Amino acid sequence: MNPVETYLEQHRERHLAELFEFLRIPSISTLADHKPDMERAAHWLADYLQRVGMDRAEVMPTAGHPLVYAEWLGAGAHAPTLLVYGHYDVQPVDPLAEWLSPPFEPTVRGDDLVARGTSDDKGQIYAVAAAAEAHLQGSGRLPINLKLLFEGEEEITSPSLAPFVEGHRQLLAADAVMICDQAMLGPQLPLISYGLRGLVYMEVEVRGPAQDLHSGTFGGVVDNPFNVLVCVLAQLTDPASHRVMIPGFYDRVRPLSDEERGLLSRLPVSDEQLRLLAGVPALAGEKGYTAIERSCARPTLDIHGMPGGFTAAGKKTVIPARAGAKVSMRLVPDQDPDDIVKLFEAYVRSLVPRTVELEVRTRGTARPVIVDLHGPAIQAAAEAYRLGMGFSPAFQRGGGTVPIVRDFQDLLGVPIVMIGFGLPDDNNHAPNEKLNLTCFYKGVETLIHYYALFAGTRKGK
Amino acid sequence: MNPVETYLEQHRERHLAELFEFLRIPSISTLADHKPDMERAAHWLADYLQRVGMDRAEVMPTAGHPLVYAEWLGAGAHAPTLLVYGHYDVQPVDPLAEWLSPPFEPTVRGDDLVARGTSDDKGQIYAVAAAAEAHLQGSGRLPINLKLLFEGEEEITSPSLAPFVEGHRQLLAADAVMICDQAMLGPQLPLISYGLRGLVYMEVEVRGPAQDLHSGTFGGVVDNPFNVLVCVLAQLTDPASHRVMIPGFYDRVRPLSDEERGLLSRLPVSDEQLRLLAGVPALAGEKGYTAIERSCARPTLDIHGMPGGFTAAGKKTVIPARAGAKVSMRLVPDQDPDDIVKLFEAYVRSLVPRTVELEVRTRGTARPVIVDLHGPAIQAAAEAYRLGMGFSPAFQRGGGTVPIVRDFQDLLGVPIVMIGFGLPDDNNHAPNEKLNLTCFYKGVETLIHYYALFAGTRKGK
Numbered sequence: 001m002n003p004v005e006t007y008l009e010q011h012r013e014r015h016l017a018e019l020f021e022f023l024r025i026p027s028i029s030t031l032a033d034h035k036p037d038m039e040r041a042a043h044w045l046a047d048y049l050q051r052v053g054m055d056r057a058e059v060m061p062t063a064g065h066p067l068v069y070a071e072w073l074g075a076g077a078h079a080p081t082l083l084v085y086g087h088y089d090v091q092p093v094d095p096l097a098e099w100l101s102p103p104f105e106p107t108v109r110g111d112d113l114v115a116r117g118t119s120d121d122k123g124q125i126y127a128v129a130a131a132a133e134a135h136l137q138g139s140g141r142l143p144i145n146l147k148l149l150f151e152g153e154e155e156i157t158s159p160s161l162a163p164f165v166e167g168h169r170q171l172l173a174a175d176a177v178m179i180c181d182q183a184m185l186g187p188q189l190p191l192i193s194y195g196l197r198g199l200v201y202m203e204v205e206v207r208g209p210a211q212d213l214h215s216g217t218f219g220g221v222v223d224n225p226f227n228v229l230v231c232v233l234a235q236l237t238d239p240a241s242h243r244v245m246i247p248g249f250y251d252r253v254r255p256l257s258d259e260e261r262g263l264l265s266r267l268p269v270s271d272e273q274l275r276l277l278a279g280v281p282a283l284a285g286e287k288g289y290t291a292i293e294r295s296c297a298r299p300t301l302d303i304h305g306m307p308g309g310f311t312a313a314g315k316k317t318v319i320p321a322r323a324g325a326k327v328s329m330r331l332v333p334d335q336d337p338d339d340i341v342k343l344f345e346a347y348v349r350s351l352v353p354r355t356v357e358l359e360v361r362t363r364g365t366a367r368p369v370i371v372d373l374h375g376p377a378i379q380a381a382a383e384a385y386r387l388g389m390g391f392s393p394a395f396q397r398g399g400g401t402v403p404i405v406r407d408f409q410d411l412l413g414v415p416i417v418m419i420g421f422g423l424p425d426d427n428n429h430a431p432n433e434k435l436n437l438t439c440f441y442k443g444v445e446t447l448i449h450y451y452a453l454f455a456g457t458r459k460g461k
Numbered sequence: 462m463n464p465v466e467t468y469l470e471q472h473r474e475r476h477l478a479e480l481f482e483f484l485r486i487p488s489i490s491t492l493a494d495h496k497p498d499m500e501r502a503a504h505w506l507a508d509y510l511q512r513v514g515m516d517r518a519e520v521m522p523t524a525g526h527p528l529v530y531a532e533w534l535g536a537g538a539h540a541p542t543l544l545v546y547g548h549y550d551v552q553p554v555d556p557l558a559e560w561l562s563p564p565f566e567p568t569v570r571g572d573d574l575v576a577r578g579t580s581d582d583k584g585q586i587y588a589v590a591a592a593a594e595a596h597l598q599g600s601g602r603l604p605i606n607l608k609l610l611f612e613g614e615e616e617i618t619s620p621s622l623a624p625f626v627e628g629h630r631q632l633l634a635a636d637a638v639m640i641c642d643q644a645m646l647g648p649q650l651p652l653i654s655y656g657l658r659g660l661v662y663m664e665v666e667v668r669g670p671a672q673d674l675h676s677g678t679f680g681g682v683v684d685n686p687f688n689v690l691v692c693v694l695a696q697l698t699d700p701a702s703h704r705v706m707i708p709g710f711y712d713r714v715r716p717l718s719d720e721e722r723g724l725l726s727r728l729p730v731s732d733e734q735l736r737l738l739a740g741v742p743a744l745a746g747e748k749g750y751t752a753i754e755r756s757c758a759r760p761t762l763d764i765h766g767m768p769g770g771f772t773a774a775g776k777k778t779v780i781p782a783r784a785g786a787k788v789s790m791r792l793v794p795d796q797d798p799d800d801i802v803k804l805f806e807a808y809v810r811s812l813v814p815r816t817v818e819l820e821v822r823t824r825g826t827a828r829p830v831i832v833d834l835h836g837p838a839i840q841a842a843a844e845a846y847r848l849g850m851g852f853s854p855a856f857q858r859g860g861g862t863v864p865i866v867r868d869f870q871d872l873l874g875v876p877i878v879m880i881g882f883g884l885p886d887d888n889n890h891a892p893n894e895k896l897n898l899t900c901f902y903k904g905v906e907t908l909i910h911y912y913a914l915f916a917g918t919r920k921g922k
Binding site: 227353399 | 491492493552553555556559616617618644658660662669670671672673674675676677678679680681682683684685687688689690691692694695696698700703735739740741742743744745746747752755756759760761762763764765766767768769770771772773774775776777778779780781784785787789791814815816817818824825859860861862885888889890891892893
């Protein structure tokens with residue numbers, strides 16, 4: 001073993017204990033009550049990075065939750081510079097009752113570490129930092145110039161990050177951006193993503209009576225906002241074809257090429273595996289596309305929840321004053337979120353009768369992205385996976401959304417490398433989120449290799 | 462003034478103070494946390510009835526919340542016996558933020574008394590009791606034999622009351638049943654109802670994934686339970702005709718006769734008044750029927766709330782494991798709730814794809830009722846209104862549901878008299894429920910007259 005590997009081996013237990021500390025901070029970005037926890041998480045991270053030898057590590061305020069920026073530029077002007085992005089914020093934890101252990105008390109169950117944020121994304125950014133620590137503490141230096149940028153608003157569509165990147169192009173200048181925020185296809189199937197879906201998150205509210213009414217007195221006399229809203233929502237997707245019915249929605253969708261369909265068809269993920277993973281009686285989706293194609297290369301529309309009215313246990317016979325819905329659409333290249341917002345609102349408005357009032361709110365947008373498979377930064381990642389995980393990676397588009405990817409691509413003009421050490425059943429955004437510990441440790445090793453391999457990419461640039 | 466009226470006049474302030482005490486007990490029958498409050502409210506009522514001179518007043522346990530029964534039988538075997546029914550339980554108070562004063566802190570605002578339960582029904586049963594007190598304390602006796610039965614489960618469809626009535630036919634034997642639980646058409650427009658709608662309250666739950674999934678990973682691959690559920694619910698009613706689309710739903714609906722349509726058309730309630738009362742941009746409902754007809758003589762279907770998924774502030778992109786809906790249908794003669802439950806469930810099952818699982822739960826049923834307008838007990842009520850309120854009553858069917866009415870009719874075999882002193886804008890089941898104080902005091906006077914007039918009904922029986 002070289003000194004870096006030896007160092008890593010000797011500090012495994014301390015690394016796990018430190019990750020526990022980080023996970024215990026409930027950094028839920030979408031809930032205002034957790035604002036102080038966001039600050040605590042950011043400072044914990046900056047303190048850690050300073051302590052392990054980064055030249056500079058600081059908490060940088062934004063209009064929302066702070067960013068953490070760190071750098072080590074000791075490799076010199078001739079060495080390449082890598083910018084690594086991740087996020088320290090996490091999703092809410094409801095339904096809390098379904099967690100088998102408290103979401104912010106990390107619990108080892110078999111080879112899994114269970115807690116909110118383990119896989120998405122605190123566990124993964126801790127791996128990024130620990131790999132840097134191993135180089136810095138094990139051999140006294142990194143083989144490349146390394147910049148780290150961890151944000152606290154990824155789960156709320158990153159409102160502050162794009163302005164920050166735009167305003168700090170010099171600070172963030174790099175030869176590639178690596179994003180470590182995804183799942184592999186399996187413990188022996190690492191993955192490099194070359195695309196991500198975009199997102200439009202909308203809220204629709206139908207307002208009827210000035211206040212809740214008794215359905216005995218007014219039932220049959222006025223339109224019930226929920227009765228109206230379900231009719232509107234039912235017309236957003238066609239239950240038979242599973243296509244989104246918003247006029248113009250598919251106009252700018254880039255068709256899948258035969259080459260790409262071939263690439264996706266060779267991914268070793270069966271429909272039955274997906275079905276078992278989801279725990280559904282049967283898969284469902286847009287006709288004419290495979291499940292893998294639908295999961296990453298086709299747009300969707302999902303209803304996430306319908307606030308309003310009476311939802312507690314028991315019976316209450318009200319005609320609610322308001323009925324709401326949270327609806328998001330995953331977008332693919334070359335759909336434009338701003339166009340989709342307009343098409344959505346116009347269509348919804350056309351479906352609502354004059355007996356009620358309608359409010360449509362845009363809660364977040366993110367553009368879809370597709371990146372070049374063939375650059376040296378991505379090829380180095382493939383080699384790092386072979387060395388660190390022991391397996392060659394597959395390549396696919398990701399179905400999720402990391403809003404900043406497209407911004408990095410556009411603003412910094414460099415290749416994007418999307419990797420990660422999660423697994424498909426990590427329960428991201430759901431109860432009992434976990435990270436497999438073997439994947440975590442091999443992930444740190446993969447990153448150690450990547451930093452070394454990246455040193456050789458400049459000549460290929 | 463006679464001694465009864467004098468007594469009433471002298472005790473107005475004390476009566477109001479006592480009603481405040483009663484209203485302060487948060488007797489919400491549907492919420493388990495309020496079980497002790499149900500006991501407190503029942504005992505408060507029984508203690509009051511004992512104190513003011515009823516021969517017997519006791520809290521009688523049931524499988525659910527207790528009943529309060531009281532009687533004064535001193536008028537003798539030749540005098541008629543009246544059974545008065547009401548309820549001391551109230552609806553939940555959410556949305557709490559919309560109350561202008563705390564729901565269980567009675568507040569006088571102008572001529573209104575604002576608190577949960579003022580109009581529905583604690584204020585009204587207090588009036589029933591206070592009128593008995595005025596006779597007993599003012600003249601030493603009542604002109605009739607009086608039995609009072611107040612339940613604590615009206616807002617949860619009275620599961621214990623029908624078995625109680627069935628098991629206590631002798632105890633409850635009477636010449637008529639009076640129910641004091643409704644609104645007048647206006648301060649100068651008293652009302653006697655000759656019908657009530659029934660109710661079927663259902664919960665529908667669509668279950669998809671074994672647990673909440675990330676819509677980035679699984680969007681497009683599995684059916685989202687909310688997307689499925691809105692399509693099912695949208696097929697329950699036709700937004701154009703506003704008719705319920707459950708096959709067979711209207712088969713047993715008794716058509717409105719020309720005579721009855723004439724009677725309802727003469728009610729002095731305009732569509733514009735109803736629209737303003739509801740606070741909606743425009744009324745809406747079943748084609749071919751007036752708003753008044755729709756409000757009481759036609760069946761309806763209302764969605765009350767849709768539990769499940771993510772409904773808090775902020776964004777969360779889950780495909781929820783479960784999506785639910787609380788749906789109730791108001792029924793009219795001669796629809797049978799058990800038939801409707803079966804038709805509803807069969808239809809909903811027919812609409813759900815095999816990609817999800819469905820659970821349909823029946824949460825409560827109540828039969829519709831129609832009663833004879835022309836009996837002496839009802840005619841005496843019309844005269845009592847003229848004397849107590851100063852105006853002749855209108856006659857209409859009620860749109861709401863008092864489940865026990867049909868049970869009294871069937872089990873005791875006597876005429877039913879449905880009156881009340883609320884107003885249409887009392888906000889029953891909604892924030893800022895109130896009772897007009899002038900209506901309340903005149904209501905007590907009306908009841909004092911009714912007890913006297915009822916003494917003359919036996920000869921007409």
